[in-house]
Amino acid sequence: MSVLRMQGIEKQFSGVPALKSVSFEVKAGEVHALLGANGAGKSTLMKILTGAYQADGGTISIDGRQVSIQSPQDAKALGIQCVYQEVDTALIPYLSVAENILLDRLVQSKGAGLIRWQQLYAESEELLRGFGFSIPVRMTVEECSLSEKQLILIARATVQKAKFVIFDEPTAPLSTKECERLFQIIDQLKKAGVGIIYISHRLPEIFEICDRITIMRDGQHVITTETARTNMDEVIGHMLGKSFAEEFPKAHVPIGETLLEVTGAKGGKVRHADLSVREGEIVGVVGLVGAGKTELARLLFGADEAEAGEIRLKGAQLRICSPKDAVDAGIVLVPEERRKEGIFVEESVKNNLSVATIAKWSPLGFIRSGLEAGQAKELVQRLGVKTADISQLVGFLSGGNQQKVAIGKWLDTDASVFMFDEPTKGVDIGAKSDIYRLIGKLVEQRKGVLYFSCEFQEVIGIADRILVMFEGQIVKELDREQATQELIMYYASGGE
Structure with a gap:
C-alpha cells in the first residue's frame, strides 16, 4: 500500500x-x-x-x-x-x-x-x-x-x-x-x-x-x-484546547427603531425583496446556493445595478448607485469572496484595517502614520487577529484572520447597517465563535445586521428574524423561536 x-x-x-x-x-x-x-x-x-x-x-x-x-x-x-x-x-x-x-x-x-x-x-x-x-x-x-x-x-x-x-x-x-x-x-x-x-x-x-x-x-x-x-x-x-460549550454565542439586546427598510428591490437575479432591519437586530437571509442571497446583498450595497425598489435608512430615502453611495449613507458589506472583494491580499494588515477610515489619518492629504498604526494595533487586539506584526501581508494570514480583517476595516466607520455575506465560509470553528461575538458587539452598539448564509443552523443560532429566499425572492419570514432546519429547507426548496 x-x-x-x-x-x-x-x-x-x-x-x-x-x-x-x-x-x-x-x-x-x-x-x-x-x-x-x-x-x-x-x-x-x-x-x-x-x-x-x-x-x-x-x-x-x-x-x-x-x-x-x-x-x-x-x-x-x-x-x-x-x-x-x-x-x-x-x-x-x-x-x-x-x-x-x-x-x-x-x-x-x-x-x-x-x-x-x-x-x-x-x-x-x-x-x-x-x-x-x-x-x-x-x-x-x-x-x-x-x-x-x-x-x-x-x-x-x-x-x-x-x-x-x-x-x-x-x-x-x-x-x-x-x-x-x-x-x-x-x-x-x-x-x-x-x-x-x-x-x-x-x-x-x-x-x-x-x-x-x-x-x-x-x-x-x-x-x-x-x-x-x-x-x-x-x-x-x-x-x-478547551471545551466549546457555546457554539453560537447570541447577544440578547433590546430591539429598537427601524434602521433600514427595503421595498420592491429588483435587479439581476433578484426578482422581488422586501425587508427591514431594526436597531440591535440581526436579520438572517437564508437560501440554497443560487437563491439570490449574494445578489441581494450586492444590490443593497450598490455593487450591482437595481432595476426597481426603494431603500430608506432612518426614514430617509436613499439613492444608491455605487458602493461609495452605500458607505457614505452608513451601509457596509463584508462580501462572500473575501480575497477577491473584501481585502487587499498584497497589502499589510495595517493598510487593510485603515483603508475605510483613511480620511481620519490624512488631514490635508498627509497620512499621520503613527495614529494609523495605533488604530491598526488596537483593532488587531480587539479582533483577535493572529499576526506577527501589523506590517504582515494579509494574504499570508489564515482564512479566519483574513475574515476578521475584512470585518475590522468597517468597525471604526460611522456605519449603522452591517451586511455579512457567508462570513464564516472556510473559517474554523474557533474563528466562527469570534465572528459571532464581533457581530454581537455590533448589535449591542445599536447597529443593524443583515446576515446572508446558506448555513441554516448557523442562522437559527445567531438571528432574531429569518428571511428565506427562493429563486430571487423572499418567500417567508420566520421568528427565531419557530425556525427549524426542516422548516427553512421546506421554504428554501420552493414549498408554499
Missing part, C-alpha cells in the same frame, strides 16, 4: 514558528481529514507538501523513499495534486472551462503542433459528464459561478491521474446536491487507490466521509485517530 509520509516538519516565518516538528501521513485508498482551528498550521503544512513553501526541517517520503519537493512542478511529478479553496488564484479566467481542465496538457504540448480543439472539448465534456456535472466547456471561467469554478478544479485534479489529492474546503461554495456529487467522486478516487487529504471546517461531513482524522493546534500535531473512535465534541476539544 502506497504511503505519503511527512516527518518532523519545521517552518518559521520572520523567526516565528509556524510548524513545530509536525508529522502526518496519508495512505492510498483512504480519506484522511486534516483539522485545526485558526492558525493551527494546516495550510502551511500543505503548502510545503505542494511545493509552494520549503520546509526548514523534516523529511517527506513516498513508499519509504525520501523525496525533494522544491516547487509545485515537483509535487505534480510525484502525483500530488490540490483542489484549492481560493479558486480564483488557481484558474485562468479568460480561458475556457476545457482549457482550464486540461491546462497542464496544453502547456506540455506548447510548440508541438496544432491543438485539436474538438478533441479537447469532447474529452472535457466526457470527463464532466462522468462526474455528473453540466458546465458548458467552451464558456470562459470568468463567466462561471463560484461552485462551477470549484468543480472545474476538481475535474482538473482528477484528470492528472494523481496518487494523492488535497481537498481544501471543497464544499464551501457547493449546494447540498453538489456536495453529494463531490462525495461520490471522492469515493471513486478512494476505490481507485488515491489517497485523499481532506481539509474542512464542516465537521459533520468529516464524520461522513473520512477514515482517519489528524488534528493540529498552534503549529503542532495533537492527535491522529480513526474517525470511528472519536466524536464531534472530542474533536472540537482537541482543536481548541
